[in-house]
Amino acid sequence: MHVQDRPVATKAEKDTTPARYAVMGNPVAHSKSPVIHKQFAHQFGHNIEYAALWVDTDGFAEAVQQFRAEGGKGLNVTVPFKLEAFSLADNLSERAKLAGAVNTIRFEVDGKIFGDNTDGTGLVHDLTKNLNVHLRGRKILVLGAGGAVRGVLGPLLKQNPALLVIANRTVPKAKELAKTFAQFGKIEAVGYDELVGKRFDVVINGTSASLKGEMPPLPVNVFAGNAVAYDMMYGDKPTPFLEWAMLHGAETAADGLGMLVEQAAESYLLWRGVRPETRHVIAALRKG
Template sequence: MSQVDQYAVFGSPIKHSKSPRIHKLFAEQTQQAMQYSAELVLAEQFSGAVNAFFAQGGRGLNCTVPLKELAWEYADLRTERAELAKAVNTLAFQGDGHILGDNTDGIGLVADIQNNHAISLQQKRILILGAGGASRGIILPIMGEVPVSITVVNRTVAKAVTLANEFKHKGAITGCGYADLAGQSFDLILNATSASLSDELPPLAAGLLAEQGSCYDLAYANKATAFVHWGHEQQAIKSLDGLGMLVEQAAEAFYVWRGVRPYTAAVIQMLEAERNLS
């Protein structure tokens, strides 16, 4: 009998995670002998839990809140996108015993926006709301699509400026406060704040979205988030949430581990249908 490789997602909370379902569907689709579980792991338990997982033959881990920075520190090797993000959501056991850390969030976002929703990032003016870990994880992959500019806005202006400065060697990016956005407009506005988790909205003025512009919330829920509603009110061509990003970042992690790219559209459609029913 062929060996079944073990994978898991660690986080707290973790009960709500769709990752085991997504990876089970990917494994069936690509005929990979693997199992994937969700484990409640607190920050103070992280190092010991990861050591034990890999010591028992585990092949790869996803790490979610609040463990991504700890996973970054744990990794022996890091991809460039993980290095700049200072956060890791994917750990992969290497043949020589090293642990590779990667961040697949940004590539998942770009894939969903461009491939699934036909929104080009090239030559676009992009506004990112928030200067935390979620923003940090998506900037480099967005820059790879050659937008005209990226603006990072945050309530604490210094945090936005500091984050932008860390990526300036890669492309046109600036950081500012919400008041500094007056008179500007953007082709794509990305909500990378945690406001949607409490159904709140960042302090956005009307008129920030350019004509024919789109909005995208990195968060997702069973109903439209406050930011998705705001996008519709601003006449966005498309106002979307991050369910597709969830599937696409999982597909990238699956590729890092297995060297096989799963087909994401069917999985996204299934999750969307289930969400609509609920």
């Protein structure tokens, strides 16, 4: 048989099974992640399948093992399972260790589970790359002291701000976070009443107030000149925090949709080894 006569495998004969990924949460039906990752895969011509999986609150570990057994390659993890995902991981990235939570799981070939946290990197990417906000040498105020805030403090401090202040209703909780992250930069914790007379260049809302249509109790003069207001939540219309911010001196107001896409891009990089372009994806989501 001549070399040219040998049968060549056609594309149709190659393995056409899509690589399976998913986001697990409760609730999860509202998730934009399937749409985002579909657009990412299209950029590279990758054959992937990405689903939003509702998981019973006490069935996370079982659901993860089942997804893996069915050939799953990786997972995004959202509320309320990020702490459980942290416990479930065999190995953790440095940023996941800092955050104390995992939002991205990669199943390794040796059977281990690798846990990462892409939230803080996603926030910093959105602020610095998409919104052109300089964080170095700036005064940053972060509202809240829950899991969402813990996940972003490390990456924010790596940008070398002049000062990062955490404000929270429960001050001891904020002080505990400040102590944990003190080794990474200048960080303080205060109650909302202690913000009177202080001004900040960047104010980030990491509380869940926006989900309830509420507003953290901020003093009216909290924004410095040219200040940026950022809400880690997002919706079809501006959050109460962003509406208030624009009325009280913020020059720029942005919601967390860009952060969502950027953290997803970091997850995609962890799974597939390439980082998708994000601006067009953000723009497409804004159009609805």
